[in-house]
Amino acid sequence: MDPRFLRTFVRVARLGSFSEAARELGYTQSAVSQHIAVLEADVGAVLLRRRPVAVTEAGARLLEHAEPILLRLDAARADVARVAAGPPSHLRIGATPLAVAFACELVAPALSVTVRVGARNEIARAVAVGELDHGVVDGVAAPSDPLRLPETGTPVAAFTEEPLAVAAPLDHPLSGHAIQMEVLVDARWIDAPGICAPLPELSALARADGFRAALTYEGSDVNGLLALVAAGHGLALLPERALDGRVAALPVIQPTLVHRTEWL
């Protein structure tokens, strides 16, 4: 199970084509075909159905492992590179939108810095493989529960946990009341996966299916989201701290969930 073969397998599976994968990886068709053949011989099972190319059951199992393995290999290389290189002169940090403020505090003012804002998993990945020196990511979790990040072995250097609140229009009937999330399962929600917990994840955490998006906000700007809420387009779950006078805050008391920020 040479990692190179796993890499081409992943690519072929994703693209659904040997030739496409070959092009992207800089191999010939033939080489890709051989990679898959060797891999199949090695594990003793057919991994791909051909024409059209689609993963078999066995292939799906392998695929679930292959990506984390490849990620971890990159993380390993990056980690030894870090100790070999010593402290960087130019600091590259990343953060999720709601964590940018924290990330900036990280930085000694004099230092040369670049900041990347991105999705949680993307930041975590980038830190793991050494594209970034540090990252600050946030999300919704049960108290003292770590965020579910890709398994890279990156240690959590520090974290905070803050109360969550549902942002609602000022004239909302429950305005100011502490609430149980279940009460609002059937409300009009704004799904803002770029900012806070996407609704499907929230459903899992709250163990209550049915949070459905009336509107999906693709931006990563909290002000825009708050404006939408204030205008009555729907509700959004956010850290209480992120809310301002434009919206009503409905503190969440049930289930016990917190807004967690982790330093990587």
Place this chain on the structure above:
Amino acid sequence: MDPRFLRTFVRVARLGSFSEAARELGYTQSAVSQHIAVLEADVGAVLLRRRPVAVTEAGARLLEHAEPILLRLDAARADVARVAAGPPSHLRIGATPLAVAFACELVAPALSVTVRVGARNEIARAVAVGELDHGVVDGVAAPSDPLRLPETGTPVAAFTEEPLAVAAPLDHPLSGHAIQMEVLVDARWIDAPGICAPLPELSALARADGFRAALTYEGSDVNGLLALVAAGHGLALLPERALDGRVAALPVIQPTLVHRTEWL
């Protein structure tokens, strides 16, 4: 970073000897030396100091990643082998001591079965790499928090959470009272790592350092442990269900911890 090289690196690091590692792996000294040399050239850092052999800082970083990677590779192979083989005629299951009862319920009576009892991580590992078909493991965790098992991608099929209690001699002054763990930081504890949470892990979970073992119980037999408790040798944290009339049960209410059992 050929996995074979990682494997020999791990072996060399653990054994502190190239020659020993060569013997165990069925290579020549020379081959092992070359493996390490290639690996060092690949990552661009010295991984081992020689004579005596000891991992460098960079080597330590790599080592942290190498073992999970190799485990996951084995898990991948095992997973595709499972779907290729179909349902096994002979069922091999594993369980931690406190989970054996649950594990037995898994088994359709007619079936041919072997049961292995072992430590939590060992059972999880064995399930991941296909030595066992299923496993049931238990441990202490925050509510709805999964057990911290080696990262193998093995899904948790089901779980239960039960209240925890401190087992104490019948004449214990707090007998029958619900208690906060902190009250008992300085008590005489029996560390029984083979049965429930080892004390260091408990300290981490309770966020209160200082749980120190007055006695370490190396067995995996709950009755023996309860006898020790009843005889006044110390306290032990166990699922309430596991306690019997010989000892007093002090239900734990703070911090909120549960005894969690997971089916793998």
Place this chain on the structure above:
DNA sequence: AATTATTACGTTCGACGTAATGATC
């Protein structure tokens, strides 16, 4: 001197490309 790691060198195996063949839309 004995043990242990490294280096030199030869062999073998395997990864890859080129090119021909076979399958599928």
Place this chain on the structure above:
DNA sequence: GATCATTACGTCGAACGTAATAATT
């Protein structure tokens, strides 16, 4: 017939063993 995967084959590199060498104790 065009696209795409497989097979055949030749080349080059690299993984390994043998054996000689260097370094520690």
